[in-house]
Amino acid sequence: MITIALHVAASCVALALLLNGWRLLRGPALGDRIMALDTMVINAIALIVLIGMIGGNDTYFEAALLLAMVGFISTIAYCKFVLRGDIVE
Amino acid sequence: MTVVADAIVAALLLLGSGFVLIGSWGLVRLPSTMERLHGPTKATTLGLGALLVASVVYFQAKLGIWTAHELLISLFLFITAPISANMIAKVHLHRVHVGAIQEPESIAGPPPRPSEDSDWATFEAPAQHTPTSTANT
Numbered sequence: 044m045i046t047i048a049l050h051v052a053a054s055c056v057a058l059a060l061l062l063n064g065w066r067l068l069r070g071p072a073l074g075d076r077i078m079a080l081d082t083m084v085i086n087a088i089a090l091i092v093l094i095g096m097i098g099g100n101d102t103y104f105e106a107a108l109l110l111a112m113v114g115f116i117s118t119i120a121y122c123k124f125v126l127r128g129d130i131v132e
Numbered sequence: 133m134t135v136v137a138d139a140i141v142a143a144l145l146l147l148g149s150g151f152v153l154i155g156s157w158g159l160v161r162l163p164s165t166m167e168r169l170h171g172p173t174k175a176t177t178l179g180l181g182a183l184l185v186a187s188v189v190y191f192q193a194k195l196g197i198w199t200a201h202e203l204l205i206s207l208f209l210f211i212t213a214p215i216s217a218n219m220i221a222k223v224h225l226h227r228v229h230v231g232a233i234q235e236p237e238s239i240a241g242p243p244p245r246p247s248e249d250s251d252w253a254t255f256e257a258p259a260q261h262t263p264t265s266t267a268n269t
Contacts, residue, residue: 045133045190048142052149052183059156059175066159066168072233074165074224081216082159082172088205089152089175089183093145096187099194104187104201111205115212122219126226 053093060086077121084114137193141186148182155179164238165224169217176213181206222254229255 060083067079088107095103120130151174158171184202191199225243227233235242246252 044138044142045145048145052145055149055153059153062153062156062160066156071236072165072224073227074220075168077223078165078168078172078220079159081220082156082175085172085176085180085209086152086156088209089148089180092180092183092187092202093149096190101187101191101195101199104199104205108201108205108208111208111212115208115216118216119219122216122223125223126219 049093049097053090053097056086056089056093060090073125077118077125080121081114081118084110084118088114133193137189141190141193144182144186144189148179148184148186151175151179151182164236164240166221166243167238167240169221173213173217176209180209225252225254 063079063083063086067076067083070076088110091103091107091110095101095107123130155172155175158174159168162168162171184206188199188202191197228235228242250256
């Protein structure tokens with residue numbers, strides 16, 4: 044039962060990543076693209092957690108935690124660059 | 133693994149991945165940028181939260197160890213998600229304000245002004261004598 048649920052969940056997350064990619068390419072506003080990238084990071088974390096569960100290995104969580112931090116910092120840096128034309132003033 | 137743990141993990145996995153999918157579907161379907169901000173919040177909180185709780189229960193049932201670092205990811209995302217949403221909304225407001233983009237047609241309409249005689253605080257210059265840093269005070 045868990046194997047089936049894991050594979051269904053991974054397919055859902057992969058489909059969600061594709062939808063985010065569509066929004067990233069389509070836009071139309073810059074804010075939409077930043078938001079699509081931010082959501083892609085969230086979905087990538089979900090996918091890493093699922094891969095860790097499929098492989099039965101709990102060392103993937105360090106990668107997920109790092110990706111959560113890098114994703115947040117990059118979203119803020121991108122927004123800051125658009126707002127101010129500079130990241131660290 | 134017991135049948136109970138099995139059922140809990142499967143239910144949480146389906147709930148979480150369903151919400152992740154709903155969040156991205158909202159990102160695609162909603163008509164304007166400010167409304168699109170609403171979609172991915174579901175994926176961040178309930179979607180990823182349920183997946184992380186599923187993995188806590190899964191590794192407890194499989195290896196017999198309680199792990200907490202999944203909850204650490206969830207806590208971190210709960211703290212950071214409003215900040216990034218606020219920054220994205222600010223980017224959008226400023227882009228509309230300078231005329232770089234048009235406010236698209238939406239269900240809720242454009243965001244209302246906060247009051248009659250003033251605009252959003254993010255458009256205004258800081259008040260006089262506002263310190264640029266509070267590090268040395």
